[in-house]
Amino acid sequence: MTDVKNSEGAITRVPGFRAAGVSCGLKDNGQLDLALIECGQETNAAAMFTTNAFKAAPVEFDIGLLSGTEPARIRAIVANSGNANACTGIQGLADTRRMAGLVEESLHLPAGSVLVLSTGIIGKHMPMTKIEAGIHSASQVLSTAGGKNAARAILTTDKVIKEAFARCVIGEVPVSVGGIAKGSGMIHPDLASAHKSASSPTCALHATMLSVIVTDANVSPELLQAALEQAVKVSFNRVSVDGDTSTNDTVLLLASGQAGNQVIDLGSDSYDTFLATLTDVCVSLAKQIAFDGEGATHLVEIVVKGAKSDCDAERAAKTVATSPLVKTAIFGRDPNWGRILAAIGRSGIDVAPGKTGLWLGDVQLVDNGEPLDFDANACHEALDTPEVKITADLGIGSGQAKVWTCDFSYKYVEINAEYHT
Amino acid sequence: MTDVKNSEGAITRVPGFRAAGVSCGLKDNGQLDLALIECGQETNAAAMFTTNAFKAAPVEFDIGLLSGTEPARIRAIVANSGNANACTGIQGLADTRRMAGLVEESLHLPAGSVLVLSTGIIGKHMPMTKIEAGIHSASQVLSTAGGKNAARAILTTDKVIKEAFARCVIGEVPVSVGGIAKGSGMIHPDLASAHKSASSPTCALHATMLSVIVTDANVSPELLQAALEQAVKVSFNRVSVDGDTSTNDTVLLLASGQAGNQVIDLGSDSYDTFLATLTDVCVSLAKQIAFDGEGATHLVEIVVKGAKSDCDAERAAKTVATSPLVKTAIFGRDPNWGRILAAIGRSGIDVAPGKTGLWLGDVQLVDNGEPLDFDANACHEALDTPEVKITADLGIGSGQAKVWTCDFSYKYVEINAEYHT
Numbered sequence: 001m002t003d004v005k006n007s008e009g010a011i012t013r014v015p016g017f018r019a020a021g022v023s024c025g026l027k028d029n030g031q032l033d034l035a036l037i038e039c040g041q042e043t044n045a046a047a048m049f050t051t052n053a054f055k056a057a058p059v060e061f062d063i064g065l066l067s068g069t070e071p072a073r074i075r076a077i078v079a080n081s082g083n084a085n086a087c088t089g090i091q092g093l094a095d096t097r098r099m100a101g102l103v104e105e106s107l108h109l110p111a112g113s114v115l116v117l118s119t120g121i122i123g124k125h126m127p128m129t130k131i132e133a134g135i136h137s138a139s140q141v142l143s144t145a146g147g148k149n150a151a152r153a154i155l156t157t158d159k160v161i162k163e164a165f166a167r168c169v170i171g172e173v174p175v176s177v178g179g180i181a182k183g184s185g186m187i188h189p190d191l192a193s194a195h196k197s198a199s200s201p202t203c204a205l206h207a208t209m210l211s212v213i214v215t216d217a218n219v220s221p222e223l224l225q226a227a228l229e230q231a232v233k234v235s236f237n238r239v240s241v242d243g244d245t246s247t248n249d250t251v252l253l254l255a256s257g258q259a260g261n262q263v264i265d266l267g268s269d270s271y272d273t274f275l276a277t278l279t280d281v282c283v284s285l286a287k288q289i290a291f292d293g294e295g296a297t298h299l300v301e302i303v304v305k306g307a308k309s310d311c312d313a314e315r316a317a318k319t320v321a322t323s324p325l326v327k328t329a330i331f332g333r334d335p336n337w338g339r340i341l342a343a344i345g346r347s348g349i350d351v352a353p354g355k356t357g358l359w360l361g362d363v364q365l366v367d368n369g370e371p372l373d374f375d376a377n378a379c380h381e382a383l384d385t386p387e388v389k390i391t392a393d394l395g396i397g398s399g400q401a402k403v404w405t406c407d408f409s410y411k412y413v414e415i416n417a418e419y420h421t
Numbered sequence: 422m423t424d425v426k427n428s429e430g431a432i433t434r435v436p437g438f439r440a441a442g443v444s445c446g447l448k449d450n451g452q453l454d455l456a457l458i459e460c461g462q463e464t465n466a467a468a469m470f471t472t473n474a475f476k477a478a479p480v481e482f483d484i485g486l487l488s489g490t491e492p493a494r495i496r497a498i499v500a501n502s503g504n505a506n507a508c509t510g511i512q513g514l515a516d517t518r519r520m521a522g523l524v525e526e527s528l529h530l531p532a533g534s535v536l537v538l539s540t541g542i543i544g545k546h547m548p549m550t551k552i553e554a555g556i557h558s559a560s561q562v563l564s565t566a567g568g569k570n571a572a573r574a575i576l577t578t579d580k581v582i583k584e585a586f587a588r589c590v591i592g593e594v595p596v597s598v599g600g601i602a603k604g605s606g607m608i609h610p611d612l613a614s615a616h617k618s619a620s621s622p623t624c625a626l627h628a629t630m631l632s633v634i635v636t637d638a639n640v641s642p643e644l645l646q647a648a649l650e651q652a653v654k655v656s657f658n659r660v661s662v663d664g665d666t667s668t669n670d671t672v673l674l675l676a677s678g679q680a681g682n683q684v685i686d687l688g689s690d691s692y693d694t695f696l697a698t699l700t701d702v703c704v705s706l707a708k709q710i711a712f713d714g715e716g717a718t719h720l721v722e723i724v725v726k727g728a729k730s731d732c733d734a735e736r737a738a739k740t741v742a743t744s745p746l747v748k749t750a751i752f753g754r755d756p757n758w759g760r761i762l763a764a765i766g767r768s769g770i771d772v773a774p775g776k777t778g779l780w781l782g783d784v785q786l787v788d789n790g791e792p793l794d795f796d797a798n799a800c801h802e803a804l805d806t807p808e809v810k811i812t813a814d815l816g817i818g819s820g821q822a823k824v825w826t827c828d829f830s831y832k833y834v835e836i837n838a839e840y841h842t
Contacts, residue, residue, distance in 0.1 A: 051767070052763060052766040052767045053765075053766040053767075053770075053771075053772045053774065054762050054763060054765070054766035054772070054774050054777075055766075055774075084759070086759060086763075087759055087762050087774075087787065087790070087792060088792065089775075089790055089791040089792065090791075121757075121759065122757075122758075122759020122760070122762070122763060123758060123759040123762075123786075123787075123792045124792070125792075185746065186746055186760075186763065242744075242745040242746060243664075243743070243744070243745065244744050244745065244746045244760070244763060244764065244767070245763070245766075245767035246763060247759075247762075247763050247766060322664070323663075323664070323665050324663040324664065324665065324745065324829075324833070324837070325606065325607055325663060325665045325837055328833070328834050328837035328838045329837065329838065331834065331838045332837070332838030332839055334838070336542075336543075337543075337544060338505070338507060338508055338542065338543020338544040338668075339543070339607075339665070341475050341508050341543070341544075341668075342473060342475060342507075342543060342607065342665060342666070342667060342668050343665065344474075344475070345473040345474040345475035345476075345666075345668060346472070346473045346474075346665070346666035349474075350474075351474045351475070353474065353475050353476075353508075354510075356475075365544075366508065366544075369508070369510055370510040370511075371508060371509065371510065371544045371545070371546075408745075408834065409834060409838075410831050410834050410835070412745070412749070412834070413749050413752065413829065413830060413831050413833075413834060414831070416745070416746055416749035416750065416753070417749045417750065417752045417753030417755070417830075418753055
């Protein structure tokens, strides 16, 4: 029973959570730039982090906090935009620790109960005087109506806030899952759990993408992490704006257990229900990120099927999703399908050119490797919709994957060439 | 004794070679679109081809011709622009065979002595009536002054022709090497020799890039192929414009032996001399391609050193070279160095963040992972030159690599969004 349509104020629609978004001067013009999310009771936490070798200070901090021998008991998350606190050396780590400490002081929380997220410019030390004032004021305005402001405070070049909310029933108990996300450029998440190695554990090739998801479900820490990994694999790790995997990508999931359902643990029938709801929230947020990609005029869904394996299909779809030639052609509303096949062909996977089929929307362009005479008008219609769908059938197996991206416009260049350091 | 400065008419400055470039209507406005290159005697041939799984018909044809049990004896190369004859199925292969056959008829050459190159739009059948007329007229105007026209006839979105010429002395005999190339978009060559598997044999990640190099040196077929592979590894395979590896990338090298030097064979001291000269020609052409990348306003040279291996260094440098965020920052003359480290960090190689150094031109930005207070004016000067140099020292080994790319501008989007199928 999932409904991700009505999502406004998503994270504070989950009972037990309060949030705030304030302006502390990290961004210009008084825009919101510091978010605080708090739970009235201890939560179990799951997380996935960037595989980038230059991990930002808050990523290193959160990994440390969540990698202890005992499960961490998290009470709050502080997140800032405007400064990524990445490539900031030893001072950067001290600043992150201080951010967590300031939240603990302000909210009278125990040590080790606060996670930190940062996004923005890389390589600048955090302006801690502003941060301190921001945390102080956010802690005073935490409310059950603050979800939307928190969603806004984590944005950087994003044009719109990204929220998703869904409910399901576990046993006979209604459970809520609410999430927020940010991400518009430097988007090609390749997330792994804290205990995995720095190198990519999956077939993922390689924004800052941040997401906070909260739920009142009662889930064991192990199952919570397993559910997050499964959900991220088919959502955040299937999105690319520019192929640039950030130093800061992080997804945090807090579960309070306040709903009072029987604990979801290994072998529970209710696990699948919870996972489906969590996945719906993550997929909704992931698609919102692609649609709001820097300069985007289209959301592009790429489906590769008939591959030798799901991993091959994902690799091919991601190569198409990151091809500047494919993305500029879609911006130009041009059915230049040769660029799509060329991208699949360079992805390094097995293909049989003579067995390949290709579709733009519902219009078939290639059949068994032979170009078809297609209806150019139908193709232009398929490209003139906000959501463009590309489907390739490689015809050699049963592997498949779905990936989301956006087109590549003049605006992308403007945003990134005129973003001054 | 290499001199790649004065290169006009490069391929016909090599004694024994004639060339022509004509217009046969594949491109608009009477632009040259068909090149013919002929040698007065049989040549040994070496070649490297795209690793893209969707290989164009001329690539399949040339691989077949050069993979016979006996070394092929090549007399001519025909190359067209305007149509890539890629993803054209069975008809495409028949059209390529017909192109070679037409040259053999026109020039009274034996069967199996002509190689074919094509570049342009993917997925359209070749207009063979135009091609036939073009080959006929080109064969009538072959001359020792035709090198420059041939260089022009292979261009697509290129703004300038690309030629390189160098001489060396083998024994006491002067030897010439001359080459032409085209390539401006869909440039990320990942070339392998015909006998290698379709998947990339090196640490290369993955335009149409075409190059024809001719020499009057006397070189055995095996050594010729070995020399080409070594030269391509540090030249064409180190260039990226957009990360999109083409279906048609090909480098052909013909050696006539007319210079009369003692044959360069396994163990010859003269091999290193020949290789150095060939490499100079290839590097010159590769850099010309990067500098003329679609929409480019800068040639960017990326040097990664101190890596665990040369392969790691190449992978990191290529990830920087294909990062849209790095390339748009350079277009914007913005020293946004965090994007450079983020790209290295996502390349999948080993790094030690605390040991990393970074330079823009001569200005050091990062030392042992700590951001330095740098002179912003000096940085802007380093970015306001036609050739921008980025150097990263990973500080953990002796691996190094040099890669060339260009910046990413509004013009790139214009060229590729308004290139209509």
